[in-house]
Amino acid sequence: MGSKAPDPKQAIAATAQKALPKLGYGKLTADRVGGPGTRRAIEAFQRDKGLTVTGELDGPTLKQLTRSLKVPARCDATPHIEMSMRCGGSRKRPAVPLESG
Numbered sequence: 001m002g003s004k005a006p007d008p009k010q011a012i013a014a015t016a017q018k019a020l021p022k023l024g025y026g027k028l029t030a031d032r033v034g035g036p037g038t039r040r041a042i043e044a045f046q047r048d049k050g051l052t053v054t055g056e057l058d059g060p061t062l063k064q065l066t067r068s069l070k071v072p073a074r075c076d077a078t079p080h081i082e083m084s085m086r087c088g089g090s091r092k093r094p095a096v097p098l099e100s101g
């Protein structure tokens with residue numbers, strides 16, 4: 001009783017605080033609070049990506065952040081089972097190596 005629903009803005013801030021360091025934008029603590037360090041990291045990211053520099057997690061920034069985090073699917077280096085399945089792997093039978101010839 002009396003528990004409060006999570007604030008979506010705080011969740012977005014925490015996600016950005018985890019993502020930006022992975023992309024090389026400083027060390028941030030995922031504390032869900034957009035402090036000065038988070039603002040500077042967002043501004044640097046926006047500047048590097050050619051976005052309007054606001055220091056805010058606006059729509060274009062979130063879209064570019066999501067895009068920047070996506071890694072192209074590669075069959076030779078994926079830990080994900082679903083990608084392994086698409087690349088010829090299977091739990092029932094091993095992938096057949098290509099013949100060189």
